[in-house]
């Protein structure tokens with residue numbers, strides 16, 4: 227098998243090309259540093275089976291950040307047949323610097339000038355013949371996003387692969403490479419840039435988006451809009467699907483399983499089916515949410531958020547990039563944690579990783595939508611949700627401020643502000659599809675096992691009333707009551723919290739099992755079970771208390787420090803209890 | 819000669835010196851901030867926030883403390 231690797235600076239379109247060529251769904255975003263780990267896929271290219279490797283973007287082969295280290299480790303350890311160097315044609319005058327470094331590695335190479343569409347619009351043209359004449363390396367002009375030129379480039383790569391042998395790059399000549407002079411020369415020979423660039427629509431958007439007052443106002447308005455949209459569109463969608471699942475259950479599942487003994491059909495229907503289907507009703511909503519996230523991530527707005535927030539973030543020991551990771555964490559905390567690899571200073575990275583788990587991820591969003599819709603009057607529910615997002619950010623800010631001395635750092639950084647881009651429909655749909663697969667994956671790993679276990683705990687020892695104080699679940703609940711009753715959480719809900727540690731989605735499934743309800747009726751049961759003070763306290767506690775299992779594993783694998791991981795679990799737990807207690811006592815007093 | 823951080827917004831200037839540490843200079847080079855290149859401040863962030871710089875077709879943000887380590891000379895105003 228042959229191996230090719232996509233090498234290039236951050237945000238030049240490697241993952242876009244990778245997805246287009248292999249059909250994979252690597253994450254794409256208009257932010258330098260979306261890919262921070264290797265991704266591989268196999269394709270048939272001409273007569274060869276080829277492994278394509280998508281690498282994190284790097285600025286420098288002598289790089290010093292963790293994501294650049296990933297690339298160096300890969301190049302240093304795995305032989306490649308061909309390096310595919312991807313260059314943003316619109317910024318070739320600087321990105322060719324990496325090409326000059328890569329050329330010293332002694333591995334066969336082909337250069338793809340990507341974003342041909344943007345370069346053309348700017349009036350920049352690249353003389354590929356002159357480039358090949360001076361470097362001896364073939365070059366192609368492509369647009370990974372729209373597909374132009376990609377088939378021709380692939381054909382050429384297949385052709386080149388016929389007479390290559392795998393070789394391991396050598397870093398010996400790298401240090402001595404003449405970059406500055408050679409770069410000027412090569413740029414002069416092969417790039418034609420107009421003297422004055424035409425005004426770009428990006429500049430016009432930035433005038434509003436980066437305005438000192440208008441900018442932050444737009445940010446908050448956009449956030450409120452997104453969450454209201456999710457609520458207004460998502461809640462009825464979720465209810466409709468819940469109805470469908472209930473119908474399926476009474477029309478097909480119950481008659482079908484009738485011959486089974488009562489405990490078995492109880493386990494299958496009230497345990498597995500109710501639990502999993504309740505969680506599954508949220509899938510369309512999550513897809514919708516990730517459509518919106520894809521829009522935000524691919525627009526280029528994240529870098530602007532970093533610009534707006536940097537001054538504030540620097541006062542709490544962080545920088546604009548940490549804020550972007552918090553926003554990314556709204557999707558899922560795990561990629562946001564990994565995204566901190568672009569930071570060089572370890573204390574800065576750790577402090578960012580300490581606050582990211584406080585970011586209200588899409589799994590927690592499901593829990594809050596569910597409880598919010600069940601307990602709060604429809605008018606208030608979206609605002610209750612928005613308030614939780616604000617609490618999430620406030621908790622992150624407070625945490626960073628408290629620990630800023632312990633993780634003090636001063637990292638000089640420069641961040642690209644890429645032009646605004648519109649995602650293609652294909653990309654947005656792919657992202658949604660990716661989330662569905664992600665859900666099925668989690669469902670098969672955690673959710674089924676989780677709800678099965680909850681059912682067992684609520685029904686054992688044999689003969690007890692389901693979820694009563696005599697059941698194991700009840701016993702665990704009463705045992706933890708001294709801790710949880712001050713914040714208004716009763717014994718029955720305790721078990722849901724315990725399972726929320728595995729994955730927050732499991733909480734909804736667990737509640738369905740604990741209350742022995744089908745999807746449609748669960749909301750009403752919940753409303754009888756909790757008042758507003760209890761519900762809000764429960765939501766705040768859920769928001770902050772502990773990161774889920776995947777997040778915890780990522781915290782440990784990224785920090786490689788048990789003491790840090792322990793802190794990242796213990797502190798949010800303490801914070802959660804304190805905040806929930808304040809909210810519960812406060813709201814209860816108000817109600818009297 | 820003046821530090822980049824002192825440059826007027828919208829004024830074109832040429833980079834003549836980089837006084838940052840080695841690693842950061844490498845990063846600046848990769849972003850196009852090199853001696854002899856032309857640079858301009860597009861805007862300054864509020865509350866002593868970062869600067870938005872334009873070098874060729876690349877826009878970057880840089881804090882004022884880092885910009886203070888870049889020496890520039892003003893380029894003659896274009897006709």
Ligand SMILES: Nc1nc2c(ncn2[C@@H]2O[C@H](COP(=O)(O)OP(=O)(O)OP(=O)(O)O)[C@@H](O)[C@H]2O)c(=O)[nH]1
Pocket residue numbers: 234235236237238239240241242243253254255256257258259260261262281282283284340341342343344368369370371372524525647649
């Ligand atoms: N206009 C245009 N945009 C493109 C093209 N290729 C990629 N993009 C956009 O450029 C941005 C970055 O794309 P990615 O594929 O994530 O870039 P990457 O090189 O993998 O970035 P890192 O993983 O951060 O190193 C996204 O917004 C893409 O939609 C192209 O040919 N034309």
Ligand SMILES: [Mg+2]
Pocket residue numbers: 240241242253254260261281282283
């Ligand atoms: Mg990528």
